[in-house]
Amino acid sequence: MPFPLDVPESVLRRRRSQKWVAYPEDVLPLFVAETDVLLAPAIRDRLAAAVADGDTGYFAEIERLSGVCARYYSRFGYDVPDDSVSVVPVNDVGVGVRESLARTLPAGSGVIYTPPVYMPFAPWLRRVGMSPVAVPLIDHDGEDPRLDLEGIERALADGARGVLLSHPHNPTGVVHSSDELAALADLAVEYGAVVVSDEIWAPLTMPGVEFRSFLAVSEAARGVGLAISSASKAFNLAGLKCAFVVNGNPERFEVRRSALSGAVGHFGALAAEAALTGSLDWLDDLRAALSSNLDLMEQLMAEHLPRARWRRPDAGFVAWIDLRAYPGLGDDPAAAFLDDGRVALSNGPAFGSQGKGFARVNFACSEELLTEAFTRMGRVAERRD
Ligand SMILES: Cc1ncc(COP(=O)(O)O)c(C=O)c1O
The missing domain is CATH 3.90.1150.10 (Aspartate Aminotransferase, domain 1)
Known part of the structure; x- marks a missing residue:
């Protein structure tokens, strides 16, 4: 076993x-x-020490956590700047996705998503006043599931202004190719759209598979994109509430620590550091x-x-x-x-x-x-x- x-x-x-x-x-x-x-031993020991010390107050070390996340995420092809606007700790990926969209797009915007996909996506979009626009994956039931770039372009031409990706994709487990993501980024530039890439599964590639963040595929992708990830799936920490947004274009997108980072779980932050540095x-x-x-x-x-x-x-x-x-x-x-x-x-x-x-x-x-x-x-x- x-x-x-x-x-x-x-x-x-x-x-x-x-x-x-x-x-x-x-x-x-x-x-x-x-x-x-x-739990991985380093996480278990860190949380046990916090429990022993009664260290159960509010989360405070935003910069420390941001540094940990920036250094970890840089392995996925983009050297993430560790500054106050590029990495924004949030309490979970759902919050990161919703806030990224709500703070970058006007209410009522059409946002493309790629079913079959993680079931809360459409409800999340509605919750922040967006209109979900389904552009199903091509061949979700075959050997080569991929984005329908032509369908996405049609939806953008019809007025959609956002794209919500699941990358790697839940439930098919597909890591989208850098070529299709770069083509998507070019479309987003052409139509003035934002791409929010939910990358919660990034740390869990199968041995031999390479994952590249959407933000790593091109300069254009960074110009239009935000990626959200977390240690929570890989290390089974979902209940502790800690995730992070990587903002590819902080000059354009106002997704800020001052508004979002206060709600991170203190145990989530302690566990994320032990996970992403020591596990x-x-x-x-x-x-x-x-x-x-x-x-x-x-x-x-x-x-x-x-x-x-x-x-x-x-x-x-x-x-x-x-x-x-x-x-x-x-x-x-x-x-x-x-x-x-x-x-x-x-x-x-x-x-x-x-x-x-x-x-x-x-x-x-x-x-x-x-x-x-x-x-x-x-x-x-x-x-x-
Ligand atoms: C694609 C995707 N995004 C987000 C989540 C949930 O993340 P969180 O609990 O951090 O909101 C999951 C959970 O399985 C998921 O598969």
Whole structure:
């Protein structure tokens, strides 16, 4: 059982986070994007010391955290300046995305997004008064999912003024190519649009895959772009509330620490520093374990769901499974697996109408859980055939 995905279920069942309380005990939870790891030792020790010292007051060290984030993020192809306007700590990626859009575009602007995609995107856009404009990925169900640049250009020509990317893309796990991102940046320049790139999954590339930030692909991209990331997915810190915006063009975009950084969680900041400076070997272990789980999934899929189709993700710990060859599972196979098999996946249609007949599996769990989940899912598929 590869470390660090080797935590026994009995330990996980003690957790009170969403993954472990949303369903009754007989359900195997492979849905929300939490990982079944214990904390990396440097994070655990830093938080334990803070607890021991009663260090539970307000977050204050904005510059220190910004420096940590700037130095870490520079590995993704753009030497991030560590100044007061280029790196803006925020309390989570959702806040970073929404505030980036709200502070750079007039209310009512059309903002393009790329379904099937992380389900809160359209509601997030509405929450800040924007109109979501869906331009679906091309080939989300095939070997080469990619941006529909022609569709994006049509939407920009029709008046849209923003693009919200998921890069790496949730749920397909695609790392968009630098060429398509550079072409997108050129379109944004031409139409006076802003590109907000949600890069929360950036630290979690599979071994051998390179991730480049949208801001790294060209000068034009920096002129039109903001990227938001966090240590939260890679190190399972979502509940601690810490993320950051990298502003490619602070002269143009007024996304400022003074307005946004006060709400960062103090524990989130302590954990992010321990993660992004002292836990990168641990992260490599996690990436190797996730890759090994993908090998296992290939076998499990062949054995239990041989008609299912999927593409190994380039990054992250979710896989987008096409179950349309099992019509008995219906438009929402995750609902069937939950009702009949007591396995909780994410519902495909929640990612957009393109997700009918699909489900998203979170594979950041032990081999035992993954094997048991696929065994149960195979039985459901057989019963409903
Ligand atoms: C693409 C994407 N963005 C944002 C989030 C949520 O981030 P946060 O909890 O920091 O708002 C997730 C969570 O899975 C995600 O997949």
